[in-house]
Amino acid sequence: MSTTNPATCFDPSWRLRLESLLSAGSGAGADLVEVFMERTDHLGMLAEQDAITSVSPAFGMGAGIRVFRGERDGFVSTNDLSEAGLLSALDQALGMLGLLRSSHASSGFDGLQDLRDFGLSKADWLERCPPLLDATAKLLEGTARLEKHGDHLQARRGSYARDWQEVLVAASDGTFARDIRLHQSLGLNVLAADGDHRAGMGRRYGSSGRPDELRQWDADASAQEVCSSAASMLYADYVEAGQMPAVLANRFGGVIFHEACGHLLETTQVERGTTPFADKVGEQIAHEAVTAIDEGLSDGSFGSLSMDDEGMEPQRTVLIENGVLKRFLSDRAGELRTGHSRTGSGRRQGHSFAAASRMRNTFIAAGPHSPEQLLASVERGLYCKSMGGGSVGPTGQFNFAVEEGYLIEGGQLTKPVKGATLIGEAKEVMPRISMCANDLELAAGFCGSVSGSIFVTVGQPHIKVDSITVGGR
Amino acid sequence: MNESESIQAPSLRGRLEALAQSNGISRWDLGASCSTDTSVQVDRGEAKQMKGAQRSAITVRVWNGDGLVGITSTSDLSEPGLAKALAGARDASAFGNPDDIPAFSPLATAPLAPLEQPIQEPISILTMLETLKGAEAKLLDSHAAIGTVPYNGLAQRSSERIYLNSDGACRQQKLTTASLYLYARAEETGRKPRSAGAVRLAYGAGSLDIEGCIQEAAERTISHLNYRPIETGHYTCVFSPEAFLDLIGAFSSLFNARAIIDGVSLSNQESVGEQLAVPFLSITDNGLNPGNVGASAFDGEGTPTAALALLEAGVIRNFLHSEATARHFGVNPTGHAGMGAKVSVGADWFEIGPTPGSGGGQQGLNQNQHQSPLVVIDSLSALHAGVKASQGSFSLPFDGWLIKDGEKHSIEAATVAGDIRTLLKSLVGFEGAAKVTPDGLCPQVWAEGLSITGEA
Numbered sequence: 001m002s003t004t005n006p007a008t009c010f011d012p013s014w015r016l017r018l019e020s021l022l023s024a025g026s027g028a029g030a031d032l033v034e035v036f037m038e039r040t041d042h043l044g045m046l047a048e049q050d051a052i053t054s055v056s057p058a059f060g061m062g063a064g065i066r067v068f069r070g071e072r073d074g075f076v077s078t079n080d081l082s083e084a085g086l087l088s089a090l091d092q093a094l095g096m097l098g099l100l101r102s103s104h105a106s107s108g109f110d111g112l113q114d115l116r117d118f119g120l121s122k123a124d125w126l127e128r129c130p131p132l133l134d135a136t137a138k139l140l141e142g143t144a145r146l147e148k149h150g151d152h153l154q155a156r157r158g159s160y161a162r163d164w165q166e167v168l169v170a171a172s173d174g175t176f177a178r179d180i181r182l183h184q185s186l187g188l189n190v191l192a193a194d195g196d197h198r199a200g201m202g203r204r205y206g207s208s209g210r211p212d213e214l215r216q217w218d219a220d221a222s223a224q225e226v227c228s229s230a231a232s233m234l235y236a237d238y239v240e241a242g243q244m245p246a247v248l249a250n251r252f253g254g255v256i257f258h259e260a261c262g263h264l265l266e267t268t269q270v271e272r273g274t275t276p277f278a279d280k281v282g283e284q285i286a287h288e289a290v291t292a293i294d295e296g297l298s299d300g301s302f303g304s305l306s307m308d309d310e311g312m313e314p315q316r317t318v319l320i321e322n323g324v325l326k327r328f329l330s331d332r333a334g335e336l337r338t339g340h341s342r343t344g345s346g347r348r349q350g351h352s353f354a355a356a357s358r359m360r361n362t363f364i365a366a367g368p369h370s371p372e373q374l375l376a377s378v379e380r381g382l383y384c385k386s387m388g389g390g391s392v393g394p395t396g397q398f399n400f401a402v403e404e405g406y407l408i409e410g411g412q413l414t415k416p417v418k419g420a421t422l423i424g425e426a427k428e429v430m431p432r433i434s435m436c437a438n439d440l441e442l443a444a445g446f447c448g449s450v451s452g453s454i455f456v457t458v459g460q461p462h463i464k465v466d467s468i469t470v471g472g473r
Numbered sequence: 474m475n476e477s478e479s480i481q482a483p484s485l486r487g488r489l490e491a492l493a494q495s496n497g498i499s500r501w502d503l504g505a506s507c508s509t510d511t512s513v514q515v516d517r518g519e520a521k522q523m524k525g526a527q528r529s530a531i532t533v534r535v536w537n538g539d540g541l542v543g544i545t546s547t548s549d550l551s552e553p554g555l556a557k558a559l560a561g562a563r564d565a566s567a568f569g570n571p572d573d574i575p576a577f578s579p580l581a582t583a584p585l586a587p588l589e590q591p592i593q594e595p596i597s598i599l600t601m602l603e604t605l606k607g608a609e610a611k612l613l614d615s616h617a618a619i620g621t622v623p624y625n626g627l628a629q630r631s632s633e634r635i636y637l638n639s640d641g642a643c644r645q646q647k648l649t650t651a652s653l654y655l656y657a658r659a660e661e662t663g664r665k666p667r668s669a670g671a672v673r674l675a676y677g678a679g680s681l682d683i684e685g686c687i688q689e690a691a692e693r694t695i696s697h698l699n700y701r702p703i704e705t706g707h708y709t710c711v712f713s714p715e716a717f718l719d720l721i722g723a724f725s726s727l728f729n730a731r732a733i734i735d736g737v738s739l740s741n742q743e744s745v746g747e748q749l750a751v752p753f754l755s756i757t758d759n760g761l762n763p764g765n766v767g768a769s770a771f772d773g774e775g776t777p778t779a780a781l782a783l784l785e786a787g788v789i790r791n792f793l794h795s796e797a798t799a800r801h802f803g804v805n806p807t808g809h810a811g812m813g814a815k816v817s818v819g820a821d822w823f824e825i826g827p828t829p830g831s832g833g834g835q836q837g838l839n840q841n842q843h844q845s846p847l848v849v850i851d852s853l854s855a856l857h858a859g860v861k862a863s864q865g866s867f868s869l870p871f872d873g874w875l876i877k878d879g880e881k882h883s884i885e886a887a888t889v890a891g892d893i894r895t896l897l898k899s900l901v902g903f904e905g906a907a908k909v910t911p912d913g914l915c916p917q918v919w920a921e922g923l924s925i926t927g928e929a
Binding site: 046048051052053054055056057058059060061062071072073074075076077078079080089092093095096097098132136154155191198199200238241242243271272273274276352354388389390391393394395396397399400401418419420421423424425469470471472473 | 516519520521522523524525526527528529543544545546547548549550554557558561562564565567568569570572573598599620621623624656658665666667668705735736737813814815854855857858859861863864865866868869870886887888890891924926927928
């Protein structure tokens with residue numbers, strides 16, 4: 001176990017050590033060596049009823065070293081940032097590819113470029129976040145507002161997380177970049193109970209790069225939103241199962257595209273042969289009403305980045321335009337193995353994961369209709385106001401839970417229904433998204449996949465799916 | 474993990490004691506872990522990725538002058554790292570909850586049950602690679618329709634964890650484990666792709682049941698090629714051991730004292746003695762079962778792991794406890810705690826089956842000889858999204874088969890929905906011997922009247 005001194009920050013003094021490391025890796029015969037270093041400062045906080053029940057700071061540091069030779073790669077992570085620790089990790093990664101470091105070998109490595117420092121203007125972000133006392137007070141305000149707005153509340157919970165991450169990326173192609181990331185997320189959850197009737201409801205709010213996010217949070221409006229949904233669902237009947245049209249609300253309704261299609265447009269899936277869209281660039285894969293975008297640029301959005309975890313600035317990537325597949329999301333390994341050029345989408349939870357092609361802020365673009373027009377076009381169907389989580393399997397089959405749903409009868413919303421799960425296959429559902437409204441909004445979320453859990457945004461306007469399978473009772 | 478990477482518990486205790494003393498902290502405890510991992514993935518005969526990791530982590534709790542608790546975690550075990558963690562915990566203690574203060578477990582120095590966990594030497598990563606390539610090739614050769622094994626991995630880990638506290642408790646456990654998973658994708662011309670997989674665990678990569686994993690992954694994948702849509706309706710269902718264990722695990726808040734105190738469990742403080750399920754079902758949480766590869770000898774508070782009857786003859790007998798919840802209920806801690814300012818409680822490893830002497834419900838159940846339509850639920854997915862533990866409801870996609878008129882067909886796409894309390898009272902009986910899985914021990918479980926939605 002390492003007992004070396006930690007890095008106190010990733011300053012220019014790291015250049016020499018990293019250049020030496022990259023030179024050693026290149027000299028051993030690696031086509032490319034990449035070092036990802038991070039320091040983290042996390043704060044988790046929980047309020048239940050009217051008390052703070054947990055305050056949990058956590059500090060971390062570590063490095064991940066990835067070595068490529070041909071299309072193969074070896075990846076080693078370590079908490080030991082000492083020179084010896086990094087060299088040991090490099091040796092292990094080289095050894096995975098049958099390579100051996102030699103003091104006599106010449107290296108084609110030309111040195112690192114000038115540091116692109118995206119973190120320079122963010123040095124004081126952590127200090128600008130609310131101190132512990134203010135943060136606890138704000139969170140308690142949230143749970144108090146739940147009490148004010150809710151009925152039959154058996155449990156009230158507010159959670160807050162502040163994640164600060166400093167990263168430094170250096171690679172033998174000269175890449176040298178540093179960034180500081182700041183994410184804050186807030187959650188409000190209630191459990192309403194009246195006899196045998198129960199309804200759990202939650203909402204998450206999140207942003208990146210906004211130290212004032214917690215201070216400016218409208219706790220009253222959030223509490224009202226959560227309590228109103230819980231009240232609607234408390235006495236709801238179970239949804240009747242079957243095939244039916246569905247209208248999905250904006251904001252977190254975007255999880256349908258994220259799960260049903262977004263994951264299948266990552267080169268990670270192309271590499272595995274698990275996407276039905278691998279050879280469909282230029283072809284119609286969705287209804288012409290659908291244009292879908294992934295980007296890392298929207299100011300303050302949860303999935304926004306100054307650079308990805310491979311040191312590349314993010315692009316605005318149009319995935320589908322009027323139903324036609326335009327391109328895939330690609331990282332360094334994805335470009336190497338599939339030929340799809342990088343899009344600034346190489347992302348990872350932290351140093352113990354190798355980067356993979358992952359979504360950032362992903363949304364369906366606004367259309368020409370009003371939400372009312374979408375509802376009016378449905379004689380009998382399901383309105384999904386709030387979505388829970390979901391997943392997609394290796395055959396493209398997806399599923400996600402409806403947290404708050406209502407029946408649509410004669411073009412109008414009628415009674416609330418619970419227990420619905422939407423299932424389907426991307427190839428079949430994408431052509432059935434036939435109408436998009438004009439009210440695009442984004443929502444914060446977390447996405448778990450091969451390179452860990454990352455901050456993302458999902459989004460869409462209200463959309464109409466002509467037919468989808470609704471699992472219920 | 475070589476000796477230099479091992480946690481030196483006496484040294485760590487000494488450093489913590491000195492740092493605590495200089496910070497005026499007299500009461501503290503600590504959990505630490507370190508591990509080394511290697512893993513490989515392959516893709517159609519080629520190495521896809523080879524990974525290695527060295528991890529260390531420490532969680533330290535301190536009690537301040539007012540008796541309030543603060544906590545901090547860090548991956549930096551250097552002297553400055555420990556000092557920063559201790560300072561962070563002391564700062565956080567100002568926000569400790571005076572109404573729920575954790576204490577040291579009264580069992581933190583009690584004797585531990587001996588565990589039979591042979592330490593195995595790691596094999597080289599290149600040997601792992603060749604082993605996995607061989608497994609992939611055999612799986613690909615097992616049926617013409619199997620084109621890829623998109624999810625696969627062979628991994629081995631050497632780990633160590635300790636628990637120390639300022640009252641002198643010192644727990645330490647070393648462990649080696651290995652895992653293999655193979656998840657194949659098959660597709661026939663003009664038909665939809667299908668997939669299924671298998672997993673195996675062992676104390677070392679050299680002792681994994683690789684052939685068994687290949688065979689199971691192949692059989693399960695091939696069995697889903699012949700698929701049809703299922704008509705929506707209510708069916709008698711047979712849960713595989715894995716599926717039933719997943720479902721019980723997702724609703725384990727029924728037995729979780731922390732969830733009960735927090736008001737988010739379907740149980741309450743008076744539920745012990747309540748008839749929750751049919752009178753022939755028993756559930757025991759037993760992390761010490763020899764089938765539990767990777768068993769922990771003690772929990773996050775140093776309490777020894779032990780078998781605990783949760784349900785006997787369908788009646789709730791005990792809850793899972795930490796030190797704080799046990800104190801609240803007036804019982805002993807059960808060895809199911811994490812470590813935290815607010816201590817979490819979690820299930821360990823379930824033993825599910827018929828209550829001895831009960832007959833186990835209907836006898837001689839055999840899905841292959843059943844006449845009326847029967848749905849076999851092989852695996853459940855999306856439990857994180859489709860289970861509402863505090864409400865009791867579930868609506869989950871599954872892979873499985875419909876057995877009807879003596880024929881067995883894979884189900885194209887479907888969900889199963891219900892209420893856990895209704896389900897537990899709708900069990901019909903068990904089929905076959907209990908099977909050891911990564912999550913527990915369970916036979917096949919029959920239940921009637923479950924709602925199945927098909928994709929037509």
